[in-house]
Amino acid sequence: MTVNGVEENKGEETSYTFIIRTGSYIPSKKSTKKWDDGMMILTVNPGCETSESKPLKIKELFPIMTEGAVTVDFWLPAHVGVPKLIKVDLESNRFELVKDALYVREITIVYNRDPYRFPIKNFVYPHNPMRGNPTVAELGCPPHFLVREGAGTLKHQETEDFIIKAREEDLQTIHSLVQWNDFKNESSGYFYPGYLNIIEYDNLPRFLKFREAKFDAFTNLRAQGVKKIKSNILSNIKEKILGTYKEEKADSFQKYRDYMKEQSDEMEWPKDLVLDALKVSKVFRQDEEFGRQMLCGPNSLHIRRVTSLEGRWAGGTVPDHALENKSVQDVIGEGHLFEVCFDDLVGIPHGGAFSKKLTGTAQTWYVCLADCLLYQRDDGKLVPVLIRLENRVDGEPETWWSPPSPDITDLNDPEHLTWLYAKMWFRCADLSVYSVCTHYARGHATNEIFAVAAYRNLPNAHPIFRLLQPHIQGVIPVNVQARAVLINPGQNVFALFLSAGDSLKILLHNYYQTFDYADLNLEKNFEKRGVEDIPEYLYREDTLDYWKYIGEYVSEMVNLTYPSDEDVVKDFELQNVFKDLVDFGFHGYENVAGFPRSMANREHLVEYLTCVIVNISVFHTAVNFQTFTTYTFPPNVPSCMTLPPPKQDTKVTMDMILDALPVLELHFIAMNISNNLGQYSPIERFYLDSPGENKLGIFGENMAVSPEQEACMQRMTEKMRGLKAKIDARNVGRYIKYDVLSPVNTPLTTQS
Numbered sequence: 001m002t003v004n005g006v007e008e009n010k011g012e013e014t015s016y017t018f019i020i021r022t023g024s025y026i027p028s029k030k031s032t033k034k035w036d037d038g039m040m041i042l043t044v045n046p047g048c049e050t051s052e053s054k055p056l057k058i059k060e061l062f063p064i065m066t067e068g069a070v071t072v073d074f075w076l077p078a079h080v081g082v083p084k085l086i087k088v089d090l091e092s093n094r095f096e097l098v099k100d101a102l103y104v105r106e107i108t109i110v111y112n113r114d115p116y117r118f119p120i121k122n123f124v125y126p127h128n129p130m131r132g133n134p135t136v137a138e139l140g141c142p143p144h145f146l147v148r149e150g151a152g153t154l155k156h157q158e159t160e161d162f163i164i165k166a167r168e169e170d171l172q173t174i175h176s177l178v179q180w181n182d183f184k185n186e187s188s189g190y191f192y193p194g195y196l197n198i199i200e201y202d203n204l205p206r207f208l209k210f211r212e213a214k215f216d217a218f219t220n221l222r223a224q225g226v227k228k229i230k231s232n233i234l235s236n237i238k239e240k241i242l243g244t245y246k247e248e249k250a251d252s253f254q255k256y257r258d259y260m261k262e263q264s265d266e267m268e269w270p271k272d273l274v275l276d277a278l279k280v281s282k283v284f285r286q287d288e289e290f291g292r293q294m295l296c297g298p299n300s301l302h303i304r305r306v307t308s309l310e311g312r313w314a315g316g317t318v319p320d321h322a323l324e325n326k327s328v329q330d331v332i333g334e335g336h337l338f339e340v341c342f343d344d345l346v347g348i349p350h351g352g353a354f355s356k357k358l359t360g361t362a363q364t365w366y367v368c369l370a371d372c373l374l375y376q377r378d379d380g381k382l383v384p385v386l387i388r389l390e391n392r393v394d395g396e397p398e399t400w401w402s403p404p405s406p407d408i409t410d411l412n413d414p415e416h417l418t419w420l421y422a423k424m425w426f427r428c429a430d431l432s433v434y435s436v437c438t439h440y441a442r443g444h445a446t447n448e449i450f451a452v453a454a455y456r457n458l459p460n461a462h463p464i465f466r467l468l469q470p471h472i473q474g475v476i477p478v479n480v481q482a483r484a485v486l487i488n489p490g491q492n493v494f495a496l497f498l499s500a501g502d503s504l505k506i507l508l509h510n511y512y513q514t515f516d517y518a519d520l521n522l523e524k525n526f527e528k529r530g531v532e533d534i535p536e537y538l539y540r541e542d543t544l545d546y547w548k549y550i551g552e553y554v555s556e557m558v559n560l561t562y563p564s565d566e567d568v569v570k571d572f573e574l575q576n577v578f579k580d581l582v583d584f585g586f587h588g589y590e591n592v593a594g595f596p597r598s599m600a601n602r603e604h605l606v607e608y609l610t611c612v613i614v615n616i617s618v619f620h621t622a623v624n625f626q627t628f629t630t631y632t633f634p635p636n637v638p639s640c641m642t643l644p645p646p647k648q649d650t651k652v653t654m655d656m657i658l659d660a661l662p663v664l665e666l667h668f669i670a671m672n673i674s675n676n677l678g679q680y681s682p683i684e685r686f687y688l689d690s691p692g693e694n695k696l697g698i699f700g701e702n703m704a705v706s707p708e709q710e711a712c713m714q715r716m717t718e719k720m721r722g723l724k725a726k727i728d729a730r731n732v733g734r735y736i737k738y739d740v741l742s743p744v745n746t747p748l749t750t751q752s
Helices: 161-177 212-242 253-267 271-283 287-296 328-334 355-359 414-457 463-472 475-485 504-514 522-529 538-561 565-570 572-585 602-624 627-631 654-660 664-677 707-731
Strands: 002-004 013-022 038-044 056-058 068-077 085-092 102-111 114-124 145-148 337-341 369-376 382-390 399-401
Touching (some): 013 038, 085 114, 253 271, 253 664, 271 627, 287 382, 414 475, 538 602
Parallel strands (some): 002 068
């Protein structure tokens, strides 16, 4: 402990102990690097005429990479009193142009034996004392921090001018760093949400680069994959010149399995992911497995109950044997008929623009509209009973496909192969919609709107910002990275393996034409789709548990913040979040996707915040972290189909199926991207910690630090322990586990 004195004989003095916690927690970093670019300067109650302390200079070596703390004692005049606000500044002792910013996690001041906690969770950059104190952000860092103590406060409840001014300065600084994209430059005519007006990851504000450990890991994985893809391309070119080129096609389903294992060894992909994918490959032909994936796969939010076979289903017939010899009307009456439809593909042309470069031969990757009827059998299993395919791009009529008679047991019989082929076409459409609409649009782009609006309008001192911060901190940087290296028109990775991958803007436009805020309320969404009681809908079961527990947690936190509904209405900082979101997040949308422009009471605020947190963390987890299992065995879910969709009288053979499936070069790209996107960040935090797996829980990064707030988190954590036990028990003996939403596997924020 270091003791720094002050001038003596200045009246009565009191001891203040400062515990300064710094360092980004990166488990892979074993050594402790110290920040030595200058000194920290703290001022207690800055700007207050009666209780401001003098600047306190601390010349210590602060941990910079790994988490650590420095403790310092000061004697301060008694009139300083209770620490309500602190100013945190860094002063450089170097003249280099580039110096290290310091990540300050939290500062605790012990005064009269009581701790006063000041959560920061941000970077500050050292300024050159020769140039005076900076007033604007430098290198993406605030010039200094002005931090309110404890639980946070609402602006209209503050009574002291120096705190109000500090709050306004803090918000103004962040507002200058976080700007919406400029819609004046958008002339495509397509609708999609607003986003941060920064193109390159390196240009982000420093506090949004906390995920650099993940960025580095992703970059390394991507580099390995790109190297392999380039090697394949060069090999194809060489063989073309020599006249020895031959497409690297699979001559059997087993070849795809063998290739998956070979590439996983070469690329060092996690073996548990590969093992689960191989498990799927062994049972994928079963209709029961098809139904399981509709309920528990990454794209399991589309299924809805059917009340009539009018419209799209009018031209098809479901065979009696598929419905256990019941009539369609009886099955509908029982509430046991469901559908999955992919209208987001309407207007999407065929793909394959990069096929020649990737595979050596120019290919057409066919986009086919696909819908599926599913029946809940008497044993509770969900199975497909009718598939509608329509090659609308080429003007072909719709075709209808149904399962073969149970009397036909030979899986190589043309009836079985034809049904398998139809399911493949449907799953090919499934993957395109999943990748761009479910995962990117709903799981990423929508979440960025919440994050940008919150950062721009809620200062550090706001309790709702402190509630949201652990959840929104990963959303913006991962999306900036995605726009730079995944969906950039010049580096569109979806165009490298997806049938619809050439048409991202159209897909996003189609998705957001029907997207509505109400769909984010999971309880209402399941009721709207009529799927409250389908057996084994594990996605529904787990997400509803989260909806309940997170909703209860949010309700407690909101009630701590707002004594009455009137306080919600008076909170103009909060109200500006909703206005900013609809004005810029859904710029140009006629009904702003149903989002509220203001908030009138605590009940609706709780619902809104629950929607935000669940969508950012739980929904994204459900759709992101099991893609390798489901989507990387091409016969189960082809990323593209290279033959035209079958006509109604087509007799399907195994050779036809293998010819239509993607070649091995494309299989590798799909596997590599699924592996890259599905990896956890090294600095991830989860709803429940798991020390054995080096996973950290919700405590530690949270900015809600009052005893009452932490008690709310503790109660939620206990509920999460119960949820984990429930999921663990459910998975005992299950062939393919559904534990993606176990609280030890569900991150607080979106980082992948």
